Amino acid sequence: MRRREFLSAAVGAAMIQSGALRDVFAVNGADRPAAWFAQDAGLPSATASEKGVAPMAIGLMIAPEFDHPEAAIARVKKLGMSNCFLSLDGYIGRFSASAAQQLSAALEKHGVTATSAEVVGPGRLVWDFAEGPATIGLVPPATRAARLDALKQTSDFAKRLGIPRVQTHCGFLPENPGDPLYEPAVQAIRDVAVHCAGNGQDFLMETGQETPTTMSRAILDVNQPNLGVGLDTANLILYGKANPVDAVDIIGKHVRSVHAKDGMWPTDPMKLGKEVLIGTGRVDFLQVFSKLQKLGYQGAITIERETSGPQQMEDVKHEKVYLERVLAQVRTDSTQAHSNPT
Numbered sequence: 001m002r003r004r005e006f007l008s009a010a011v012g013a014a015m016i017q018s019g020a021l022r023d024v025f026a027v028n029g030a031d032r033p034a035a036w037f038a039q040d041a042g043l044p045s046a047t048a049s050e051k052g053v054a055p056m057a058i059g060l061m062i063a064p065e066f067d068h069p070e071a072a073i074a075r076v077k078k079l080g081m082s083n084c085f086l087s088l089d090g091y092i093g094r095f096s097a098s099a100a101q102q103l104s105a106a107l108e109k110h111g112v113t114a115t116s117a118e119v120v121g122p123g124r125l126v127w128d129f130a131e132g133p134a135t136i137g138l139v140p141p142a143t144r145a146a147r148l149d150a151l152k153q154t155s156d157f158a159k160r161l162g163i164p165r166v167q168t169h170c171g172f173l174p175e176n177p178g179d180p181l182y183e184p185a186v187q188a189i190r191d192v193a194v195h196c197a198g199n200g201q202d203f204l205m206e207t208g209q210e211t212p213t214t215m216s217r218a219i220l221d222v223n224q225p226n227l228g229v230g231l232d233t234a235n236l237i238l239y240g241k242a243n244p245v246d247a248v249d250i251i252g253k254h255v256r257s258v259h260a261k262d263g264m265w266p267t268d269p270m271k272l273g274k275e276v277l278i279g280t281g282r283v284d285f286l287q288v289f290s291k292l293q294k295l296g297y298q299g300a301i302t303i304e305r306e307t308s309g310p311q312q313m314e315d316v317k318h319e320k321v322y323l324e325r326v327l328a329q330v331r332t333d334s335t336q337a338h339s340n341p342t
Contacts, residue, residue: 053083059303060085061302063086066099083113085115120137121147127272138168139170166203167230168205170210172209172210173185197225202227219251227254228257231247232304234261260323264281278318289326293334303316
């Protein structure tokens, strides 16, 4: 899809934001993160509130300008959000101690927690069905090495900021595990996951280009406890891969971040479906969030809106109110269920 192009174009005037709550890396027994034990038990990574970020708190995706990151972070706070999800493609090739210090100072100044860091480049990216398979993620051989390097640099940069997650689109993973592109992609994912583990981080595969079953198989084949899923509720629909409600049944136990976004199914077989204002598309947020809560998910809920300019601010405000109502209903239903067990 055109998301990353949009992020680059809109970074100065608009805001794109999302939040994914920080994992608790408490030591448990044999000095393994508690999050790893949760996954071993068949549950999503253990999370808890940190720096004012409550479980399932609403956050925003931002692409801060390299030289002026404070403006985007200030907007997060202005919207009444405690956390943000950093899209850092604009930092590729410029990850440095001074850049980390500047970004960290801005986050601290506004009391905003950065919960995840993501890059999808470098190299050409075409967000459609025609050229997407050859240009997106770690699957295409031509850009794999450069993107592996960028993800490792992102992990090192995120470590300086105390960010516990690195996320990316891994690409159109082949549904056929015997496809010659499958095993090299699995090895690339494992390579990044191992690097992130060394920095005390999770590495998350963002949903979109692959079916939930294929993603689940890849997680099994990579076999790294810090590998998880960044659930983008709309991407599953935009790529025609799955209903997000059903997808949670397949990959829910691996979900460690959530991008709240809405969309419509693709009707043109060459183009992705249309991303729309939350509440006007095909995502059933009440069911998705209810299922995630039952699975033990306590991470943040990220808003990602692909409009730009003043309209984007208005859209995000509307989406925040809509999601707050949905989450209030989820909590009410959960409380009633515990009060009246069957």
